[in-house]
Amino acid sequence: MKVVSFKICPFVQRVTALLEAKNINYELEFISLSNKPQWFLEISPNGQVPVLITDSGKALFDSDAIVEFIEEVYPPLQPDISPEERAINRAWSYLASKNYLVQCSAQRSPDRGVLEERSAKLGKAFDRMEKQLGGTPYFAGDAISMVDIAWLPLLHRASIIERGSCYDFVGDRPKLKRWQKQLLKTELAEKSVATDFEEAFSAFFACRIRPSSDEVVPWQTARSARLAPPMRAVELSSKREGGPRERLRIGQFLGGDPISDGELWRASGLRRSSSTAVAPPDQRIEGILEARALPSGSEPLCA
Numbered sequence: 001m002k003v004v005s006f007k008i009c010p011f012v013q014r015v016t017a018l019l020e021a022k023n024i025n026y027e028l029e030f031i032s033l034s035n036k037p038q039w040f041l042e043i044s045p046n047g048q049v050p051v052l053i054t055d056s057g058k059a060l061f062d063s064d065a066i067v068e069f070i071e072e073v074y075p076p077l078q079p080d081i082s083p084e085e086r087a088i089n090r091a092w093s094y095l096a097s098k099n100y101l102v103q104c105s106a107q108r109s110p111d112r113g114v115l116e117e118r119s120a121k122l123g124k125a126f127d128r129m130e131k132q133l134g135g136t137p138y139f140a141g142d143a144i145s146m147v148d149i150a151w152l153p154l155l156h157r158a159s160i161i162e163r164g165s166c167y168d169f170v171g172d173r174p175k176l177k178r179w180q181k182q183l184l185k186t187e188l189a190e191k192s193v194a195t196d197f198e199e200a201f202s203a204f205f206a207c208r209i210r211p212s213s214d215e216v217v218p219w220q221t222a223r224s225a226r227l228a229p230p231m232r233a234v235e236l237s238s239k240r241e242g243g244p245r246e247r248l249r250i251g252q253f254l255g256g257d258p259i260s261d262g263e264l265w266r267a268s269g270l271r272r273s274s275s276t277a278v279a280p281p282d283q284r285i286e287g288i289l290e291a292r293a294l295p296s297g298s299e300p301l302c303a
C-alpha cells in the first residue's frame with residue numbers, strides 16, 4: 001500500500017504512526033500541495049493528503065476513515081473492545097484530529113499575543129484530555145490504542161515547539177505531560193515522519209530549533225522566526241557596494257518579538273543602497289544575506 005503524503009502534515013502522521021505501530025509495510029509518495037499533480041487530483045476527492053492507496057488499488061481519503069480502515073483490516077490495536085468503547089475512543093480521537101489545524105494555525109502566529117490567543121482553543125481540548133486521562137501509561141491501559149495514535153501528532157509537535165522556542169502547548173497539565181513523554185518514548189513519532197521532518201517543520205513554521213552559536217540561517221528565515229525566537233543576537237553578513245561580503249555584528253535585538261526590516265536597518269546603523277542620497281558610499285549595503293546566532297553568555301535562552 002502507498003500513502004500519499006506531505007512531509008509536515010499531521011493527518012498523514014496519524015496514518016503513518018498507526019502503520020508503524022502495527023508494523024505494516026507501506027510506501028510513501030510525497031507531493032507538493034502548492035502544485036498538486038494531476039494523478040493526485042484524480043484520486044483525491046477533497047484534494048487533500050493523506051490518501052491511502054490500498055494493495056488492490058483503491059484510493060481512500062480522509063484520515064479518520066483511513067485509520068479506521070487500517071484498524072479493521074489489520075490485527076487491531078484493541079482487539080477486545082465493545083462497540084460502545086470504540087465509539088468513545090473515536091470521539092476522543094476526533095477531538096485530536098479536529099485540533100490539528102488549530103495547532104498549525106497557532107504555530108504560524110505572527111506574534112506572542114496571537115500565539116496565546118490561538119493556543120487557548122487548543123488548550124480547551126488539552127484540558128478535556130487532562131481530565132479524562134487516568135493513571136495508565138497509555139490512554140486505554142498498558143498498550144497503545146487508536147486514541148494515543150490520534151494525539152501523537154499534536155503532542156509530538158508540541159514537544160518540538162517547546163524545545164525550539166520554550167513555548168509549551170501542554171503547559172501545566174501533569175497527566176498530559178506524562179502521557180506526552182510516554183508516547184514520545186515509543187519512537188513512533190520519529191518513525192512516522194521523514195528524517196528531515198524537524199527541519200521542514202521548523203522552516204515552515206518559522207520556528208528555529210536550537211540554533212547553535214555558529215549556525216547561519218538565511219535572513220528571511222531569521223526575520224520570520226517569530227515564535228519566541230531563540231536567537232539573542234545576530235551577526236549579519238552583508239556586502240558593501242562593490243566590496244566583498246563581510247560580517248557585521250550588530251548586537252542583540254531579537255528578544256521574542258518579530259523584527260521588521262526597518263528596525264534592523266536602524267539597529268545596524270547602516271544604510272541601504274537605495275537611500276544613496278543620505279548614505280556615504282562606504283556605508284551603502286547591497287543587502288542583508290544571512291543571520292547568525294551568537295553565543296549569549298550566561299543569559300538564559302528563554303526569557
Ligand SMILES: N[C@@H](CCC(=O)N[C@@H](CS)C(=O)NCC(=O)O)C(=O)O
Nearest residue numbers: 009010011033048049050062063064
Ligand atoms: N479532513 C482531512 C484533512 C486533511 C488536510 O487538511 N490535509 C492538508 C495537509 S495537512 C491538505 O492536504 N491540504 C491541502 C488542501 O487543503 O488543499 C483528513 O483528515 O484527511
